[in-house]
Amino acid sequence: MKIGEILGKIDRRIVFGFMAIVVIVPFFFPLNVTGKVAPPSQQLFDAVEEIQPDSKPLLISIDFDPQSMPELYPMLKAILRHAFSRNVRVCMMALWVTGVGLGEAALNEVAPEYGKVHGKDYVYLGWKPGFAAVVLGMGKSIPETFPTDQYGTPLESIPMMRGVKNFRDIPYAISISAGDPGALTLWIPYVQSRFGQKLGTGMTAVSAADAYPYLQSGQLTGLLGGMKGAAEYEHLVAEAGYSEASKPATQAMDSQSMAHLAIILLIVLGNIGFILTKGRK
Amino acid sequence: MKQGIPRLLCLVAGIVMIVQFFIPHPISEKIFSESLRWVRIISAFALVLGVRSITVHHGTRIIRKSSGWGYSLVALVAMVVTAVIGLFGGVDPHATALLPTSIGGFSFHLQVLYANLMVPLGATMFSILAFYMASAAYRSFRARNKEATVLLVAAFIVMIGMVPIGSAIWPKLPDIAQWLLNVPSMAAKRGILFGIALGSVATSLKIILGIERGWLGGGK
Amino acid sequence: MHLSPDLWVWVGALLTLFVFSFLFGDNPFYKFAEHLYVGVSVGYMIAIYYWNFFKPDLIEPLFGRGELILIVPLILGLCYLAIFIQKFSWVVRIPMGFVLGWGSGIAIPAVLQANVIKQIQGSLITSQTLAHWNTFVWSIVVLIGVITTVIYFFFSREQKGSLKVVANIGIIYIMIGFGASFGYTVMARISLLLGRLQFLLRDWLGVIH
Numbered sequence: 001m002k003i004g005e006i007l008g009k010i011d012r013r014i015v016f017g018f019m020a021i022v023v024i025v026p027f028f029f030p031l032n033v034t035g036k037v038a039p040p041s042q043q044l045f046d047a048v049e050e051i052q053p054d055s056k057p058l059l060i061s062i063d064f065d066p067q068s069m070p071e072l073y074p075m076l077k078a079i080l081r082h083a084f085s086r087n088v089r090v091c092m093m094a095l096w097v098t099g100v101g102l103g104e105a106a107l108n109e110v111a112p113e114y115g116k117v118h119g120k121d122y123v124y125l126g127w128k129p130g131f132a133a134v135v136l137g138m139g140k141s142i143p144e145t146f147p148t149d150q151y152g153t154p155l156e157s158i159p160m161m162r163g164v165k166n167f168r169d170i171p172y173a174i175s176i177s178a179g180d181p182g183a184l185t186l187w188i189p190y191v192q193s194r195f196g197q198k199l200g201t202g203m204t205a206v207s208a209a210d211a212y213p214y215l216q217s218g219q220l221t222g223l224l225g226g227m228k229g230a231a232e233y234e235h236l237v238a239e240a241g242y243s244e245a246s247k248p249a250t251q252a253m254d255s256q257s258m259a260h261l262a263i264i265l266l267i268v269l270g271n272i273g274f275i276l277t278k279g280r281k
Numbered sequence: 282m283k284q285g286i287p288r289l290l291c292l293v294a295g296i297v298m299i300v301q302f303f304i305p306h307p308i309s310e311k312i313f314s315e316s317l318r319w320v321r322i323i324s325a326f327a328l329v330l331g332v333r334s335i336t337v338h339h340g341t342r343i344i345r346k347s348s349g350w351g352y353s354l355v356a357l358v359a360m361v362v363t364a365v366i367g368l369f370g371g372v373d374p375h376a377t378a379l380l381p382t383s384i385g386g387f388s389f390h391l392q393v394l395y396a397n398l399m400v401p402l403g404a405t406m407f408s409i410l411a412f413y414m415a416s417a418a419y420r421s422f423r424a425r426n427k428e429a430t431v432l433l434v435a436a437f438i439v440m441i442g443m444v445p446i447g448s449a450i451w452p453k454l455p456d457i458a459q460w461l462l463n464v465p466s467m468a469a470k471r472g473i474l475f476g477i478a479l480g481s482v483a484t485s486l487k488i489i490l491g492i493e494r495g496w497l498g499g500g501k
Numbered sequence: 502m503h504l505s506p507d508l509w510v511w512v513g514a515l516l517t518l519f520v521f522s523f524l525f526g527d528n529p530f531y532k533f534a535e536h537l538y539v540g541v542s543v544g545y546m547i548a549i550y551y552w553n554f555f556k557p558d559l560i561e562p563l564f565g566r567g568e569l570i571l572i573v574p575l576i577l578g579l580c581y582l583a584i585f586i587q588k589f590s591w592v593v594r595i596p597m598g599f600v601l602g603w604g605s606g607i608a609i610p611a612v613l614q615a616n617v618i619k620q621i622q623g624s625l626i627t628s629q630t631l632a633h634w635n636t637f638v639w640s641i642v643v644l645i646g647v648i649t650t651v652i653y654f655f656f657s658r659e660q661k662g663s664l665k666v667v668a669n670i671g672i673i674y675i676m677i678g679f680g681a682s683f684g685y686t687v688m689a690r691i692s693l694l695l696g697r698l699q700f701l702l703r704d705w706l707g708v709i710h
Contacts, residue, residue, distance in 0.1 A: 012416040016524055019415045023694060027702055027709050035445030036455045066403030070696020071689060097546050098403070100553070101395035126553045129328075130321035132607060137317040140310075145317075148557050151373040189611035193619065205689035209439075209681045212467040213474055216643075217623030219615065225685065227692035228443055246710075252695040257446035259411075259691040264437055266419035274423050283591040287598030294599050298606025319574035320603055322559060323596050326578035328550050333585065335543055352536040359540025360547075367548020391548055393509065399545060401513035402538035404697055405520035411694035412524055414687065428676050435680025440687055462681055464639050468646025469678030471620055472671070475647075476654045478616035485605035485612075496601055497594055 007273025015266065022262040026254035033257065034235070040215055041232040044174070044200045044222025048079065051171050053087035057123075057160060059170045061187070062094035062103040064178035068204045069102060072176050074249035075202040075230035076106045078237050079174060084114035084121070085242035089160050091170070093125040093146070095134065095181045100127045104150065113245065119158045126150030131181040132190050139167050139195045167195040172221075177203045183220070184210060192219050202229060227252060288491045295489030335360070367391040435461060503707030514705040517697055646674040 051058055060079065064072045083090050092107065094100045107124055116122055125146040128134045137145035142164060143155040155161050163169060173191065175183040183201035192199045198221055203211060205226025214220040224233055230249035237243050298316070301309035339353035347353075366389060369380035374390050382390035424430040441447045442458025487493035505511065519534035559575065562568040577599060583592035624647050630640040652664070653671030660668045702709045 015416045015419055016412045019412055023698060033445040033449045035448050038459060066400040067407045069400060069404045071692045097549050098542060100549050101392055104392055105396055127549060128321060129325040129554055133317045133320040140314050189615035193611060193615040205685040209462060209466055209685050210470055212462050213471040213620055216467055217619050219619055226688050228688060248699055252699060253445050255695050256691055257444040260440045260444050260687060263415055263418055263687055264440060266415060267422045270419045270422065271424055287594035290595060291598035291602030294602030295606035298603055299609055302610040316603060320600060322574035323578045323600055325550060325554050326581045328546060330581055332543060352532050355533060356536040356540040359537050360544040363541045363544025364547040367545060368551055372552045394541060395545055397509035397513045398541045401517045402520060402534055405517045408693040408697045409521060409523055411690040414690045428672055431673055431676040432680040435677040436684040439681045439684025443688060461677060464642050465646055465674050465677040466681040468643045469650050469674040472647045472650025474616055474620060475651055478612050481612055482609050485609050488601055488605045496597055
């Protein structure tokens, strides 16, 4: 059998096994290669850095669910660590009903690391139905859209929300987004454009390339693309001395690199097989 | 009446929402604010349709003892148990609720079910796509012509340039990948965005004006 | 190796392996996991809908504070349930008409503003782009890319002569755009797998830190 035919007939289980080995091995034998921080990630970090401590809150919207958690959850935790270490207040909400628990889990994990208290240093508004109606409502009045927080406490009795009426009182908003509703479909057209809200996003790598037109036009101030974006943010937070916590996205980057090389190798091999077979025909 | 009232409501709601954007008068602002509340309430009822659809689908399979009816039982039991724990156990783990959500040190609070059932299941469902994508890329991603070759080269540059190994291979690679995303790729995405935006505006106008009536379904 | 002592971690690990078993073909373990996921997700949504919406935004204001105006959207919402009665199933069109009209009405100015006007502004050559040679050159490259991409998509008549040349340039840009998206998609899918491997190797088996 010729090489071209052999390459064309490799069983998919061999490909599966090869991929499994390629992604698992670097966890045990890390290369510890550090990459460059992409400018959009630096932009997002700088925007959070500019928020005044103990003042108006950073708004974070959980626009994802467990299906994209490995990419987006590490960036959510890194952003929270950045904010809490600088005493920046955080107001969190969710637009995906199946993502509500992720916001809660992240706050429960990160807030105690910095001794932050619910109601004073952060608040979780939870979720409301209606997508565009929710964010447009927040542009009018946050307490009317979210009369209570996730746990039923009236917003007016939450100390850090006093004086926070609408987007004019939000210095920066970040949508951690896995699709629709999210940064590109909801926050940019209905919030950034209409209310002039300064906006950044952390999004799944699948849609990261689609965000670049908005970055260039200035509608987005900062972008974290996928787990690589999360790793860059973890690096920035650690480098600035804000956190010594574990960095799951950074830990996975060696496997990520190896997997990319493996897929390129597979595509090249597939094409060699294709060219050799075509040449014979 | 069966089509006229819904179409009239659609027309009026659409026009009022366009007008309020351009004329920020206190009256239009008031109408807009109230409409936001209404839409949130109406949207929530879509849940009932979803729950009904799942219950009927799996319920029918159980009653008819169709093949794999046991799995339908798993789905329905899981739905009812989670809903009961959530509804009567509450969402706040620190508040007292009708239903206790822990026995001794073992908690089965809604958030615990979420973190230990929904999260592993949901996250793993999509993670297996990595294997299928590798296999599909190996079998189907061919440089058959110059356009496909350009696509392939751009993909390779982004794939290597955007991960840490890229800068180890060649320090300029991340910059080239970033340029690719910032300049030619961005230009193409913007061109496509114009098309999508104008298309969605046209569709919205057709819905408001009653030219697009697919949502009315069949019948009169 | 430090195996997790937490029962829930073991449950999560087992379910993760059940889903991974699909790689060897459809099987009862995968089907169980799939149906469990559907059931738990819907049950979770029911609870969140009640606590986050029905109780604070409908039941309490309407029955507790007597905000009678909410009867109107309540009735409109209840119209959705008419779909269960064949004779009155057309009633479901009423809330649909309102929500569709409302959504279309707010979408038109928002989309025009965010995705057309602001994007055109972003493509223009301004005094800022003239400040450095590279920003100027890349702005020209972007402008050419946007125009040629739009021409490729919008001119549906036969593309020949100069139009074909322009459209061909557009195709090159589009292919680079698709290539970039593919590269990023590979990254996304691998990341999802890595997240689950971290859970198994770190949280469950304790063989990595």
